[in-house]
Amino acid sequence: MNNSIKYHLANLIFCPATKTIAKPDGSIVKLRPQRANILALFIEYKGQLVTSEILHSRIWKNRQVEDKTVQAALTKLRTSLGWRAGENLINERSEGYRLVCEVIEVNEPTYTQTVAPQELVDKTVKKGGITKSVYAAVFAVIAVVFITMQYFAFSANPPDTVREFNTKPITYIKGQELKPSLSPNGKYLAFTHAKNKTLQYQVKVKLLSNNKFLSVDDASFSSSASWSANGSTLYYQAFGNEECLVKKVQLIEEMMFSKPEVITSCGKEKSESPLAVDKNNEWLYFSYKTAPNKAMYIKRINLNTGKEQQLTSPTEDAYGDYSLSLSPDGKTLAILTFDASAIGRVYTMDLQTKEQVLAFSYKHLLYNVDWAKHGKSFFYIDQDAYIVQFNLDSKVKTKITQLSQSSQTIQVIENGSFLVGFGEFYISDLYKRRLGTYKTVQLQESHFNDHSITPISVAPEQYTFVSNRSGLQQIWLYDNGSLKQLTDYKKQLLIKELNLSGDNTSLVYLTNSTVNVLDLSENVFQKITTNETHFRSPIWHCNNETILATTKVNDVWSLAEIIPSTGTVDILLKGVTSIKSDCKNDKYYVAQEEKFGVFLLKNLQDNIQATPLLADYYFGSGRQWLVENNVAYFVDQRVLYSINLKARTKPEKYMSNVNMVGFNVASPNIYFSEKILNDSYIAQITAEGSKK
Structure with missing residues (x-):
């Protein structure tokens, strides 16, 4: 490969000499040497199949590395380039990998801050026609590019400046x-x-x-x-x-x-x-x-x-x-x-x-x-x-x-x-289990961390879940045999606590501690609250119009109601650490700061019931309990229990020795993800x- 030439591929400009990627928004990304070498190898093969043997020989110099190490390296390369799995760089199962986008050599200077990539290929600027003001603009752009590249190259002190x-x-x-x-x-x-x-x-x-x-x-x-x-x-x-x-x-x-x-x-x-x-x-x-x-x-x-x-x-x-x-x-x-x-x-x-x-x-x-x-x-x-x-x-x-x-x-x-x-x-996979039986069915099995499964319908089977299978954590939809990525976050975020609206049209969830909403019909996701305020335990109000969650107010966890269209937050009650709804019975249940048990809160209007339910258990942030049709389900010490709150029966063990990381109930099944020791x-x- 000629390091003096830059390469236009998809919507990016790759410079082998500096190991940098120029993106359409003007940002410059410094690639680690291994990732730059992998990308250069795919450009060299120009659409041909790059087998695992070639990768092992050219990149890892025939050192013994596992297939999952190669997969991880390619996933990280896709992440650096902003590409999804199956986009531009594809995996041909059991054979190798192939770069499927067009690669064009770019010999002229590339000013990505002001000119779109395709325009760079199609246009040639004549030197004699450049005015002084254009010269000044071009010089300014070059300066910005140079400063940006120097920042990425040196300020973070990247690993390629130290020993192997x-x-x-x-x-x-x-x-x-x-x-x-x-x-x-x-x-x-x-x-x-x-x-x-x-x-x-x-x-x-x-x-x-x-x-x-x-x-x-x-x-x-x-x-x-x-x-x-x-x-x-x-x-x-x-x-x-x-x-x-x-x-x-x-x-x-x-x-x-x-x-x-x-x-x-x-x-x-x-x-x-x-x-x-x-x-x-x-x-x-x-x-x-x-x-x-x-x-x-x-x-x-x-x-x-x-x-x-x-x-x-x-x-x-x-x-x-x-x-x-x-x-x-x-x-x-x-x-x-x-x-x-x-x-x-x-x-x-x-x-x-x-x-x-x-x-x-x-x-x-x-x-x-x-x-x-x-x-x-x-x-x-x-x-x-x-x-x-x-x-x-x-x-x-x-x-x-x-x-x-x-x-x-x-x-x-x-x-x-x-x-x-x-x-x-850990790694985690997705499962479902029919209520009242002992048969567990595995829904997704992969090398990725799949979690936060949220059922939408039983027939046809539809559910959403969180996975890092495209490099970063995203929300995915399983729809009767097919998979679709619903979000497209460009940086590493912790996505968690998915909750489906009662009309099955929208998800509310957290990215780190920020509340977000995903419209399933329009496939549009948006942030509702600011990064400055931290939330947890978000759920949809039974009216499907507002969101209930807990947030810190003067260092006290409090119940809040959020209007999605404006992000307006209204504090309802102090001392509440998590909330769950039982909309079939028009009831809400809350956990309180440093108190054991859960407490009935009917219609969000009455005071919290003084006598706790399940007073022998602590429910904290609300990730490991829910209420569905008067039945509470909760995890304690790796055991899943169920209890009829209306009949006030004793908790019954439903599943033992299970390391759950979130679960949901959609009769007749319970859906859950389980952490497996890696x-x-x-x-x-x-x-x-x-x-x-």
Whole structure:
């Protein structure tokens, strides 16, 4: 390929020399080297089939990579180009891939800010006819293009400016392997493992010299191993008899540990939050949760005296302070907190003054951060599978490298070397089950995360759901055997909580914490509320004209009514965290802040009923419960229950050992998506030239 030539393909201009894409709106996108090389390869073949063998040979240099790695790379390329699956770059099943759009060489300068791509091909500007004003305009455009390209090329510090990284798997047990903790001498690897979808995690230790494994505790659930600075003690958490316990074992001799010893309690719920112990083996830090309706907070215990201190006091009825990491000098704690508005924040706490400083916010679930050895920055894995370094002094994020697939937990070994829990945490598929039976039917099976299924009709079968099968999360429609993408978002958004109007014409849903409406008949989607206000639990009013949702008012969750045409928000009641409707009986049910059970709210006019229903259960944000024709369905501890609210019967188990991520009822079926534990492994990610 001639790098001095640019290429016009579909509605884009590709410049191989700078690895940039110019889009019709004037924006410039800098491609990662691998994506630019893949695109150049397809242009070289000009519509011919590019087989998997060619891709492996030309792009991966015949290194052994799985097919899903190739698929992920092409999906990310499509996302960078703004193309949908099956558009311009298509997959010919079991054969390879083909670029099907026309490719035209562009030899003249390309001014995408002012001229449409097709006009660039059809027109030639004569130099003699250009006036001074046009020269000035052209010069200005060139300047804008140059500045924009320099911004994309350098300000984000993209991965192609650093060394190449190698990936070396170091665990291989079937199931999920994550949260690595390497002993200080590099001899032992402790990690958390689950071998099946029940998520009964176990702490395991591997002797790296001979690949021998063992479990350190007989408890049915244990997690979050962390070595002491001298490598003689392994700390972890275990759950049994309805209590979370912080424990330790001593390394007696090679691959031999003492009996587990209880240090303290970490609350009343299973915990996968990290532990940290300072270099003097004096203070141990952990997260604590007292009850389902309480947030996690950070505590520490003095290992010499047994003295305990509470360090944080979150007020949200959500995750709270769920993750932590201690700086190498033991003076600063990095704290991850996730609030009920679906906003995550990373704070640093000075352990001497207890002063907290916000580092940055995020809208995806970040599992952990880990400090650099010099203690001036820390590393994490973002939602696009980049290892990112955050500098505490400059507040600058630098992308170090992009992993070949989504990964979760990270440990810094040394400069340029990391241990990573490699692979997607979960995958999810769609199912339906006839009420009153035990037969479950799988509706969608894919390598993508399909969730939030919302039935429209039973015959013919129609339902909507959320999937990332086109690269980004979008809403899809299944219509009696065919699939159609309904939304076309251009950036990564968390789409969730779909709710269908009673007349089956519109969906209300959240993107992150913003309310949106999708008109199914016109296939038009629009944002209703602003990004500044956070909402959850949106549903249609039984009149199908307005939307009910909960939002924060003066730091109190409140019930609001939203007019879709104007976005006007009217606050109805304070202290409400979620709402569900039973329009067949003209009733509404709400959950209240920090209160167990649900409460009847008839016609939105009466006061909330004082006596709770299902008073033994906590319903929080409203994602795991609904009411249909006087029957409440809810999930608690991986069990789906149903109960007739009118007859006041006891809850009946409907499905057990199911990890639901949303469900809906359309008689005679219940529709749901279930998270399935994804196989993953721990890998060492090392920059070329670094010490291995």
